[in-house]
Amino acid sequence: MSPTITAFEQSPDRGRGLARDMPVRWALEEVGQPYDVRLVSFDAMKEDAHRALHPFGQIPTYEEGDLVLFESGAIVLHIAERYAGLLPDDANARARAIMWMFAALSTVEPVVVQREAALYLERDRSWHRERMAMVEERIRGRLTELSGRLGDAEWLDGAFSAGDLLMVQVLRRLSGSGLLGECPNLLAYVARGEARPAFKRAFAAQRAVYTGKPLHGSV
Amino acid sequence: MADLILHTFDWVPEAPRGFVRDLRVRWALEEAGLPYSVKSVPFHDRGAEHFAHQPFGQVPWLTDGDLSIFESGAILLHLAERSEALMPADPRARAKVIQWLFAAHNSVEMASLPWGLIQFTGDTERTPGRKMIDDFLEIRLRRIEPVLAEREWVAGTFSVADIVMADVLRLVDRFDGLRGYPACFDYVERATARSAFMKAHADQVTHFAAAD
Numbered sequence: 001m002s003p004t005i006t007a008f009e010q011s012p013d014r015g016r017g018l019a020r021d022m023p024v025r026w027a028l029e030e031v032g033q034p035y036d037v038r039l040v041s042f043d044a045m046k047e048d049a050h051r052a053l054h055p056f057g058q059i060p061t062y063e064e065g066d067l068v069l070f071e072s073g074a075i076v077l078h079i080a081e082r083y084a085g086l087l088p089d090d091a092n093a094r095a096r097a098i099m100w101m102f103a104a105l106s107t108v109e110p111v112v113v114q115r116e117a118a119l120y121l122e123r124d125r126s127w128h129r130e131r132m133a134m135v136e137e138r139i140r141g142r143l144t145e146l147s148g149r150l151g152d153a154e155w156l157d158g159a160f161s162a163g164d165l166l167m168v169q170v171l172r173r174l175s176g177s178g179l180l181g182e183c184p185n186l187l188a189y190v191a192r193g194e195a196r197p198a199f200k201r202a203f204a205a206q207r208a209v210y211t212g213k214p215l216h217g218s219v
Numbered sequence: 220m221a222d223l224i225l226h227t228f229d230w231v232p233e234a235p236r237g238f239v240r241d242l243r244v245r246w247a248l249e250e251a252g253l254p255y256s257v258k259s260v261p262f263h264d265r266g267a268e269h270f271a272h273q274p275f276g277q278v279p280w281l282t283d284g285d286l287s288i289f290e291s292g293a294i295l296l297h298l299a300e301r302s303e304a305l306m307p308a309d310p311r312a313r314a315k316v317i318q319w320l321f322a323a324h325n326s327v328e329m330a331s332l333p334w335g336l337i338q339f340t341g342d343t344e345r346t347p348g349r350k351m352i353d354d355f356l357e358i359r360l361r362r363i364e365p366v367l368a369e370r371e372w373v374a375g376t377f378s379v380a381d382i383v384m385a386d387v388l389r390l391v392d393r394f395d396g397l398r399g400y401p402a403c404f405d406y407v408e409r410a411t412a413r414s415a416f417m418k419a420h421a422d423q424v425t426h427f428a429a430a431d
Contacts, residue, residue, distance in 0.1 A: 055362050055363065055365075055366050056322075056326055056358075056359065056362045057362065067311060067314060069314060069315075069318050070318060070322070071318050071321040071322050071325060071326065072321075072325075073321040073324075073325055074314070074317045074318040074320070074321040074322070077317055077321075078314055078317070092285070092286040095286055095288050095293065095297050096286075096288060098293050098296060098297075099288045099289060099290045099293035101293070102290035102291075102292040102293045102324065103275075103289070103290050103293075105321070105324060105325045106290060106292060106324045106325070106328070107275055107277075107290070109325070109329075110329060110332065110333075113329065114333070117348060117351055118348065121347040121348050121351055122346065122347055122348055125346070125347075131348070142275065145270070145274050145275050145276065146274065146275075148270070148274065149274040
């Protein structure tokens with residue numbers, strides 16, 4: 001039985017694959033598991049029916065039989081544990097892959113979010129430039145450290161894992177900022193992630209929601 | 220079984236004492252009754268050895284034999300695999316614990332940490348950025364309040380998800396941010412009344428004070 005995820009009916013990211021259904025779609029494509037999608041409107045997300053699935057009233061949610069999950073990180077980990085292809089078998093390597101999942105969401109994403117907030121809210125303020133410089137310095141710090149750790153490896157720890165999936169997805173949010181380009185190996189790392197066939201299928205599927213043009217033979 | 224060694228700073232300034240994230244690991248280890256030791260790394264001089272274990276120059280990390288992992292959430296999940304005091308074995312229940320563990324980090328702490336940092340600075344200027352941070356936390360607290368009102372622990376029985384969620388919310392409480400959220404407040408009280416928390420907290424504070 002295919003799981004069902006929820007996604008925005010009208011995504012604020014306008015089909016750029018930055019909403020949180022994207023990593024879930026990508027994970028399902030990586031493991032080759034077909035899935036159904038229920039699109040929800042902003043109004044529907046405020047209703048009790050959706051809140052029963054997601055206490056914070058957001059997307060994505062994941063329904064598989066009588067299991068209901070929210071939190072994209074938890075859903076990706078659930079998929080990675082249930083199906084093969086996103087976590088190594090070796091116990092220590094598995095623990096490290098999970099470590100990178102948390103690193104992506106708890107250590108890298110917060111500084112990326114700060115920049116988005118500053119861009120969004122304070123563009124017209126006199127201190128905007130100064131604040132952006134401060135926020136971008138913080139991001140640079142994290143990127144430099146991550147870049148140092150990655151070195152010239154293809155993925156963070158051996159084979160591609162759920163840790164890389166979440167990290168690439170977080171770093172993608174910096175596209176267009178110029179910051180990724182300051183660490184060429186990170187730029188290449190993100191490009192490598194986006195070049196994966198599973199990424200492309202997931203991207204196309206969420207983009208089709210935005211353009212309104214259905215895919216043929218979509219998963 | 221290999222030795223568990225928790226690595227943290229030798230010292231931190233007064234303000235973050237009791238809130239450094241090795242607390243979550245200490246708390247989990249105490250709840251599970253797992254033997255462990257604590258090793259220090261210099262706060263002021265973070266060398267190559269530190270970055271080799273924690274690429275962002277932060278703490279904590281845990282060594283378990285030849286495994287070394289950072290990110291307190293990942294460490295907690297690793298420890299939870301070996302103790303039902305931290306997470307049930309049943310796969311469904313386990314999935315819920317993991318859901319709330321991620322929620323505590325990525326949905327609640329994402330809102331509470333920037334808010335907490337502003338409280339630390341004592342900055343009271345009302346900028347749009349400040350308002351957004353206040354609103355973000357308020358939305359999250361409003362959503363979690365009814366959840367905590369109707370259950371003792373987020374995923375049913377006490378788990379690693381509660382260690383993180385309670386630690387996240389206690390930072391908000393430190394600055395009186397839980398006023399108006401009685402269920403959140405009671406939850407923090409309940410969690411921090413546990414002897415494992417009290418020992419973990421006392422141990423952390425003592426550890427840093429010893430280096431003064």
